[in-house]
Amino acid sequence: MWENLSLTEVTELAKDPYPSIRKWKKETGKTIVGSTIADVPEEVIYAFGFLPVALLGTNKPLKKAPSLLPDNACSLARSNLELALSYEGDLFDGFVLPQVCDTTQHLSDIWRINFPNTYVESFLAPRQVDRESARYWVKEETERLIASLSARFNKKITDEDLKRSIVLHNENKALIKEIYEVKRKYPVSITNKEFFSLIKLSMQVDKAEFNQTLKKIRDSLEKKEGEGYTEIILTGITCDPPEIFDLFDEIKLNVVADALVTGSRYLQGVVPEGNPLDALAERHFKRGFYSPIHDNVYKGFKELKALFDQYKPKAIVYIHIEFCESEEYDMPDLKSMIKKEGIPMHILSTEFQTLSLSHVRTRLQAFFESLKGGTL
Numbered sequence: 001m002w003e004n005l006s007l008t009e010v011t012e013l014a015k016d017p018y019p020s021i022r023k024w025k026k027e028t029g030k031t032i033v034g035s036t037i038a039d040v041p042e043e044v045i046y047a048f049g050f051l052p053v054a055l056l057g058t059n060k061p062l063k064k065a066p067s068l069l070p071d072n073a074c075s076l077a078r079s080n081l082e083l084a085l086s087y088e089g090d091l092f093d094g095f096v097l098p099q100v101c102d103t104t105q106h107l108s109d110i111w112r113i114n115f116p117n118t119y120v121e122s123f124l125a126p127r128q129v130d131r132e133s134a135r136y137w138v139k140e141e142t143e144r145l146i147a148s149l150s151a152r153f154n155k156k157i158t159d160e161d162l163k164r165s166i167v168l169h170n171e172n173k174a175l176i177k178e179i180y181e182v183k184r185k186y187p188v189s190i191t192n193k194e195f196f197s198l199i200k201l202s203m204q205v206d207k208a209e210f211n212q213t214l215k216k217i218r219d220s221l222e223k224k225e226g227e228g229y230t231e232i233i234l235t236g237i238t239c240d241p242p243e244i245f246d247l248f249d250e251i252k253l254n255v256v257a258d259a260l261v262t263g264s265r266y267l268q269g270v271v272p273e274g275n276p277l278d279a280l281a282e283r284h285f286k287r288g289f290y291s292p293i294h295d296n297v298y299k300g301f302k303e304l305k306a307l308f309d310q311y312k313p314k315a316i317v318y319i320h321i322e323f324c325e326s327e328e329y330d331m332p333d334l335k336s337m338i339k340k341e342g343i344p345m346h347i348l349s350t351e352f353q354t355l356s357l358s359h360v361r362t363r364l365q366a367f368f369e370s371l372k373g374g375t376l
C-alpha cells in the first residue's frame, strides 16, 4: 500500500491518510492505535504488531469539539478531538494521549468519556528533563504503557520485538535525514511541501512499507543546483494548513533546517543502542525543545541560535498555532532574544481551520522583499 509511492502520491496521502489506513486495516486486520503529539513511543505500539498513527489535526469543520473544549484551547487540540469524534474515530482501536502542556493536561479524560468503548491511555513523559529522576520516570511510564496495552489487547511483547521495531523506526528517520541533506543543497530536487509530507506520512503509516518508498525517492532525487532560493529555518510545532508550504515553494524559500515537532524533532527521535527500555527512555532526553511551560525557557532560543549559526540562513519563520499557550508564553522572550542577535524572524499565526492564506502570502512576501532591501 505505501511501499512504492511517488512524491506526488506522498503529498496527496499526507493531506488525508485516513482512507489508505482504512483500506490497510481491512486488508491486514491489524489494530490501529492513534496518539496525539508528542513523545508517545511509537516503537512500543508497533512492537505489538499494531499500527501507531500520529493524530495531526484536521482542516475539516469543527462541529462537536467546541462544545467540549473552550474557545481558547489551541486548534490542534480542538481539531484532533474533532477528527476522532466526527470523522475517523471508528478507525481506531485505541488512543494513547500524552500530556505536553496545560491544554493537554487530563485531556485524555475528555477522550475517555467520549469514547467509552475504546481503549484510551495517557502517557505522561516529564517535561523537566534535567532531573535524574526524569530518566526513571520515562522508563516506568514506558513499562506502564506496555503493561496497559498487554492487558487490553491480551498480547505480550519481548525485548526482541521491541528491538526489531526500533531498528525499523530508526531506519525511517535515517532515510529522511539523508533526503534532508540533499534538499538543503539542491532545493530543486524536492519541494518543501513534498519533503515535510514525507515526515508527516512517516508518522502515520507502516514504516516496513514506507521505508521502501523513502529509499526509492532518495535514490531518484535529481541533484541540480537551483537559482534564486532564499534559505530559511522553520520553527513551531506543526506547519498547518499544509498549503503554507506551497507559499514557501512559490516564493522560492528553501527550508534548510527546522525545529518543528512534525519535522526535525521527530527525526531526533532515533533510539540509541542498548537495552530497549533504557534506550527508549534515553531518547526522550535527546529530543529538542517542545513546551517552555515546564522546561528551561532559554532552551528553545539556544536551539534556534545553534541552527542559525550552523546553517546561516537569511531568516527564521515561526509558525504560531493560534491559542497555543506554550508558544504564547514563550514567544515574547524568544522574539526579543532573536532580535538582540540581529536575526530576522517572521511570525505566521494560523489555525488548522484557516481556509484562506491570502493574508499570510502578502505578509510573507512583504517580509522577504524588505529582507532583500536590507531594511529588517
Ligand code: SF4
Residues within 6 Å of the ligand: 074, 075, 076, 077, 100, 101, 102, 103, 104, 237, 291, 321, 323, 324, 325, 326, 327
Ligand atoms: S503545546 Fe500548544 S499546540 Fe500543542 S497541545 Fe499544547 S497548546 Fe496545543
